[in-house]
Amino acid sequence: MLIYLQAIEREDDRAKFEKLYLNYHNLMIYAAMKILNNQQDAEDAVHQAFLTLIDNLDKVKDTTSRETKSYLVVIAEHKAIDMLRAKKKILDLDYDEAAEGLEVAPPGDNLLAHAMAKLPSRYREVLLLRYRNGYSNAELGAILHIKPESVQRLVFRAKEALQKILDEEGIEV
Amino acid sequence: MTEFSFSEDDLKTAAVIVSDAMLDSLPDPSEIHFELSDDFIKKMDALCMKAKQRTWTRVVLKRVAMIFLAILLGLSTWLTVDTEARAVAIKWIRDVIEDNIYYRFFGNSMGTELPNFVPTWLPDGFALTESDDTATHHMFFYEDAESNMILFDYCFLSEGLQAQYSGDDSERETVYIREVPADFYPADETSLSNNLIWIDESNGIVFFLDSNLEKEVMLHIANSVDLCNMLN
Helix, strand or coil: CCCCCCCCCCHHHHHHHHHHHHHHHHHHHHHHHHHHCCHHHHHHHHHHHHHHHHHCHHHCCCCCCHHHHHHHHHHHHHHHHHHHHHHHHHCCCCCCHHHCCCCCCCCCCCHHHHHHHCCCHHHHHHHHHHHHCCCCHHHHHHHHCCCHHHHHHHHHHHHHHHHHHHHHCCCCC | CCCCCCCHHHHHHHHHHHHHHHHHCCCCHHHCCCCCCHHHHHHHHHHHHHHHHHHHHHHHHHHHHHHHHHHHHHCCCCCCCCCCCCCCCCCEEEEEECCEEEEEECCCCCCCCCCCEEECCCCCCCEEEEEEECCCEEEEEEECCCCCEEEEEEEECCCCCEEEEECCHHHCEEEEECCEEEEEECCECCECCEEEEEEECCCCEEEEEEECCCHHHHHHHHHCEEECCCCC
């Protein structure tokens, strides 16, 4: 028995990609520059982010939603941080994990959100992609270029870090 | 198992709030203007062109692999082809697409509750520092005083499961875990650890071992993996 797969030409994927690029590339460069302080590096990071996006275009449903905007900013941040770490490694400099990433102002009354905003960026990113964007382990693995099981471990560690902040600040959710 | 004081719904609510706070801290896209470099514009133009082509290429590659798999299932004789695909009744393939190696698994899971496997040998000084288990995935993380690490985990082969490694497939080495062929990926600039993956086809389980220890030590650990009655 042979299985036949229909290869569907996805012209709409190209249009979707172009729309996302046109709408958000400046915002992504802005976010990356907050981390890298250099437009050329920020452009490289954003290019890397779009390379990731192109492999995961099917995960973007609405090109204009805040959810999608959040996703693109998080991916740009992620790539910028990767680049920053690589540069510091080459220059044999220490890096402060807590100082990486976009600064998120304490978001008001929700104590768990308050603690989440304080997480190191790599933990905050995976929690946002999981719980804001709803991506599964497999999807996050494809986006972050790690094994789905590694995603599960990362989510677990992010939750542990979150719990630690709550415990240290005596916060009860 | 670690207990958290927050629920999944609490996390969803908090994530939306944090996401909105993050976006509100940034200007509106319409207010941001950069003079983009020629290099960036050229790269993005090329990427836009690729957006259509890449989807097609992936679909074609998958179709080739799936058809090959279907042929193997349907016929009584093996086909000898020069391909990354390897398939038996368990149904899995290894794809190499650009700089990534993908293990893709198909078919129904062979069980609902994973058996309990652990490494029964570890180098001196290692202790279990973290573990996590669900019905379909078990994970153990070991460390020593010098921050060397061993990550051992396993799960059922099932539809939709995918493992991905970034790097050069030419570096991959076939090794044997209790006479079962396994793939060993040495550490490179994309990964700080060596990676080992092997598949127990009789039980429908895939095993992963990641560590910064040497290959021979990792093989010793992998060969020591055995069933136990209780998880550590």
